[in-house]
Amino acid sequence: MRLTDIKKDWARNKSVYFLAIPIVLYFIIWSYIPMVGIVLGFEDYSPRGGVLGSEFVGIKNFTDFFSSYYFGRLLRNTIILSVSSMIINFPAPIILALLLNELENKMFKKVVQTISYMPYFVSVVVICGIIIDFFAYDGAFTELFVRIGLIKEAKDLLSVKSAFRPIFVFSSTWQGVGYGSIIYLAALSGVDQELYEAAKIDGAGRWKQMLHITLPSISPTIIIMLILLVGNLLNVAMEKVILLYRPVTYETADVISSFVYRRGIQEGDYGYSTAVGLFNSIVNLLLLLLTNYISRKYSETSLF
Amino acid sequence: MKIKDSPSRIVFKVINTILMCLLAFACIIPLWHVLMASFSNPTLITQHSGLIFWPLSGPGRSATLGGYKIVLKTASLARGYANTIFYVGVGTILCVSFCSIAAYCISRRRTLWMKYLLLIIMLTMFFNGGLIPTYMVNKYLTLVNKRWVMIIMGLMPVFFIIIIRTAFMQLPASLEESAQLDGAGHMTILIKIILPLSKATIAVIALFYAVAKWNEYLFAVIYLTNRKLYPLQVLLREILVESSGNLDFNIANEVGGGGEDYKKLLQYTTIIYATLPILAVYPFVQKYFVTGVMIGSIKG
Numbered sequence: 001m002r003l004t005d006i007k008k009d010w011a012r013n014k015s016v017y018f019l020a021i022p023i024v025l026y027f028i029i030w031s032y033i034p035m036v037g038i039v040l041g042f043e044d045y046s047p048r049g050g051v052l053g054s055e056f057v058g059i060k061n062f063t064d065f066f067s068s069y070y071f072g073r074l075l076r077n078t079i080i081l082s083v084s085s086m087i088i089n090f091p092a093p094i095i096l097a098l099l100l101n102e103l104e105n106k107m108f109k110k111v112v113q114t115i116s117y118m119p120y121f122v123s124v125v126v127i128c129g130i131i132i133d134f135f136a137y138d139g140a141f142t143e144l145f146v147r148i149g150l151i152k153e154a155k156d157l158l159s160v161k162s163a164f165r166p167i168f169v170f171s172s173t174w175q176g177v178g179y180g181s182i183i184y185l186a187a188l189s190g191v192d193q194e195l196y197e198a199a200k201i202d203g204a205g206r207w208k209q210m211l212h213i214t215l216p217s218i219s220p221t222i223i224i225m226l227i228l229l230v231g232n233l234l235n236v237a238m239e240k241v242i243l244l245y246r247p248v249t250y251e252t253a254d255v256i257s258s259f260v261y262r263r264g265i266q267e268g269d270y271g272y273s274t275a276v277g278l279f280n281s282i283v284n285l286l287l288l289l290l291t292n293y294i295s296r297k298y299s300e301t302s303l304f
Numbered sequence: 305m306k307i308k309d310s311p312s313r314i315v316f317k318v319i320n321t322i323l324m325c326l327l328a329f330a331c332i333i334p335l336w337h338v339l340m341a342s343f344s345n346p347t348l349i350t351q352h353s354g355l356i357f358w359p360l361s362g363p364g365r366s367a368t369l370g371g372y373k374i375v376l377k378t379a380s381l382a383r384g385y386a387n388t389i390f391y392v393g394v395g396t397i398l399c400v401s402f403c404s405i406a407a408y409c410i411s412r413r414r415t416l417w418m419k420y421l422l423l424i425i426m427l428t429m430f431f432n433g434g435l436i437p438t439y440m441v442n443k444y445l446t447l448v449n450k451r452w453v454m455i456i457m458g459l460m461p462v463f464f465i466i467i468i469r470t471a472f473m474q475l476p477a478s479l480e481e482s483a484q485l486d487g488a489g490h491m492t493i494l495i496k497i498i499l500p501l502s503k504a505t506i507a508v509i510a511l512f513y514a515v516a517k518w519n520e521y522l523f524a525v526i527y528l529t530n531r532k533l534y535p536l537q538v539l540l541r542e543i544l545v546e547s548s549g550n551l552d553f554n555i556a557n558e559v560g561g562g563g564e565d566y567k568k569l570l571q572y573t574t575i576i577y578a579t580l581p582i583l584a585v586y587p588f589v590q591k592y593f594v595t596g597v598m599i600g601s602i603k604g
Contacts (some may be wrong), residue, residue, distance in 0.1 A: 009416040015490050020409040020421055023402065026460060027424055033441050034433025040440065051440055096327070099320055108324070115328040117590055121582050122335070123519030125537045126575050129544030130334050133571070138353035140337070154353075178331060182597045206313065231430075239522045243545050257435075264436040265526055277434035285431055 041275035061275035078255040082233045085169050092173050093180030101188050116178025128243035131171050164253045187218040223301040231288030234280050256280045342572040343367050346565040371573030384536040391454045392517045399513045402460050407468035408494050429462045453527045464509050471505035508596040536578045543574050
């Protein structure tokens with residue numbers, strides 16, 4: 001890059017650069033300065049010293065966290081919730097898309113699709129309100145479970161430790177499965193129909209066609225979605241957790257992000273909670289890079 | 305050439321159809337339950353357990369619009385509504401404007417530095433400071449407990465910028481070049497030429513943002529403690545999740561005695577009251593969301 005190039009570029013494009021100033025400022029202030037703010041995680045924060053003047057304590061916050069009673073519980077809850085969400089909520093939209101794709105009545109397909117997207121647009125507060133209502137002492141699901149003998153007597157299921165995870169995971173399936181299927185339906189509509197004709201001539205049945213044509217055709221979409229999901233593995237939907245958990249279910253429900261919120265925002269323990277949050281972000285980043293690497297190596301599909 | 309279905313294919317089709325009907329039923333019934341309960345007799349609701357398929361009424365205990373009457377007269381909910389409309393309205397306009405400007409900047413091909421802006425923006429997708437450092441920045445800027453923090457947080461989602469940029473890049477470069485020769489500045493090019501040609505994408509982005517903003521509660525819970533600034537969703541949380549008595553429902557004024565029974569009914573009516581705008585526009589706009597997912601997926 002020569003100086004004359006820079007001058008020429010400036011002369012021609014300076015008005016675009018002026019246009020970009022607010023954008024750059026926004027990202028510096030609300031994305032990059034917080035990244036620098038991670039130093040908080042290495043400080044014993046005191047309101048008087050502030051971010052710059054508080055005592056530097058090295059990795060004490062981290063070692064405190066790793067050796068605390070919470071570490072095991074939070075890591076276990078976070079991993080169990082996210083992995084079980086993934087095992088159930090990742091394939092569900094793919095299966096739904098495949099089933100929808102088999103419907104021959106276009107009108108019926110359209111109606112089912114439209115209805116199944118709907119829960120996605122209802123706010124998480126309302127969803128949780130409905131969950132609380134349905135699983136309450138006199139709720140619809142509690143009553144159903146008593147009737148089919150799943151539980152012995154009616155009780156408020158959200159105060160039951162072992163009930164939190166299934167309620168959390170399956171309510172997310174319910175809310176997201178329809179909307180999640182859109183992207184796969186789009187991929188399915190792009191599959192070359194001639195492949196199916198050729199397979200039929202070769203005598204492949206419906207099941208074989210699905211295994212050998214449909215799934216390979218949409219696999220790039222599936223892999224991209226999987227990478228994105230794994231990169232967010234530790235980001236359990238905190239907004240839903242803090243609506244549904246209660247002190248009696250912290251044992252199974254409290255996750256890293258909800259802990260950061262409680263310790264940081266509600267209790268003002270900024271240094272410690274920044275360290276915990278940083279641990280979360282780093283693990284996420286590593287997981288994203290790792291899956292992307294594995295995927296690029298074995299399937300030639302990758303994010304970057 | 306229609307080939308007759310094999311028996312196993314017929315069985316599959318029947319089972320598949322039943323499954324899909326069940327799914328549709330499962331997706332709509334909780335919302336239907338809430339809608340029907342919101343018209344039901346308050347005393348009967350407290351005695352009822354299980355799904356409500358039709359407004360509950362009985363001899364001397366009629367179905368009622370009473371819940372709605374109370375909700376509509378509740379000052380804090382009205383203020384919450386106004387706040388939400390402000391956050392959604394102003395937020396959508398500013399989000400679309402700033403995302404478009406950002407997308408315009410990074411879609412300029414013949415510049416030396418804009419590729420670095422793209423990098424600056426993209427990097428924030430993979431790593432961020434996290435909740436607490438971001439909170440501290442807003443605290444230092446004295447934005448905590450201010451209306452504008454709700455607009456600033458999430459103003460420029462990277463994903464939106466990338467989608468708009470993709471739309472801009474698909475326009476022929478000759479368009480702007482000829483405009484530039486005619487002496488048009490960048491703002492003019494953006495507003496008069498590029499935006500009108502990308503209005504489908506912009507509309508989808510605006511819609512995505514508006515719905516997300518209407519439904520969002522977390523930023524408010526983190527940054528606002530002043531009740532006067534609360535959006536609807538935070539008030540909903542108090543009513544539905546915390547079951548706290550903070551809200552100024554004027555039950556006694558409306559129905560005289562027996563106010564306790566109304567607590568449950570009011571939960572249902574408030575849900576409908578707060579979700580109505582979404583449900584009302586949903587049938588008309590859902591196809592745009594489908595388009596939105598498709599645009600997003602092309603970029604992947």
